[in-house]
Amino acid sequence: NAGVTQTPKFQVLKTGQSMTLQCAQDMNHEYMSWYRQDPGMGLRLIHYSVGAGITDQGEVPNGYNVSRSTTEDFPLRLLSAAPSQTSVYFCASSYGTGNEQFFGPGTRLTVL
Amino acid sequence: LAKTTQPISMDSYEGQEVNITCSHNNIATNDYITWYQQFPSQGPRFIIQGYKTKVTNEVASLFIPADRKSSTLSLPRVSLSDTAVYYCLVDAQGGFKTIFGAGTRLFVKA
Numbered sequence: 001n002a003g004v005t006q007t008p009k010f011q012v013l014k015t016g017q018s019m020t021l022q023c024a025q026d027m028n029h030e031y032m033s034w035y036r037q038d039p040g041m042g043l044r045l046i047h048y049s050v051g052a053g054i055t056d057q058g059e060v061p062n063g064y065n066v067s068r069s070t071t072e073d074f075p076l077r078l079l080s081a082a083p084s085q086t087s088v089y090f091c092a093s094s095y096g097t098g099n100e101q102f103f104g105p106g107t108r109l110t111v112l
Numbered sequence: 113l114a115k116t117t118q119p120i121s122m123d124s125y126e127g128q129e130v131n132i133t134c135s136h137n138n139i140a141t142n143d144y145i146t147w148y149q150q151f152p153s154q155g156p157r158f159i160i161q162g163y164k165t166k167v168t169n170e171v172a173s174l175f176i177p178a179d180r181k182s183s184t185l186s187l188p189r190v191s192l193s194d195t196a197v198y199y200c201l202v203d204a205q206g207g208f209k210t211i212f213g214a215g216t217r218l219f220v221k222a
Binding site for chain 1: 144146148153154155156157158161199203211212213214215
C-alpha cells in the first residue's frame, strides 16, 4: 500500500492564482481531512469528509473548497491564493472517527 | 471539544525515560486520548491511544488516571531519534474535528 499520497510536494503561487492540492489514499478509509501547519505551530483542520459525497468545514475553512467524489481522493482547492495561505498542507485519512489517522508527506505552499 | 494543555518544550538525555503530561480538564465521556509524533518536514505519526488506566505498545506507554483529566506519555530510554514534537489529542468517537494544539517539542541530547 502507498498509504496517503499528496501532490505536489512544493508549489509557489502568485496572489490571486488558484490551484488544487491532490490527496489520495489506498486504504479504503472513509474519513479524510485536510490540515494546514504554519511555522512552529500545530495543525489546524481545514475541511474533512466522512465519506464519498460528504464534506464539512473544520476550524479554518475560508478560502478553501473540497469535494469527495470517490473514497480514494480528497482534493483541496485554493480559490484565490493569498500570502496568508503560505503553509504546509497535510492530508490524512482514517478508518473511522477516533481511529488512528495516517498522514501524507505534505505540500509546502508559498504564495507571493 | 476538549482543549489540551502540554508543556511547550522538554529536554532530555539519551537513555533517560521521558514523561510528557497533557491536561484535558473538559474531556467528555466518549473521548479517547491519542498521541502523535511529528518530525520536521513530515506528517504526524500515531504513537498510542487510550481511554483509561494504562496502555503500552512497543514504543510508549500511556497513563490515564481515573478522572481522565490528564494523561502522561512515557517514552522509555529515549534516543537522539526521538527528538520531535509530540501532540496530545482528545478525540471524540462520534466526531471528527480533531484539534492539534502546539504540541511539546522534545529535544534529546547526547
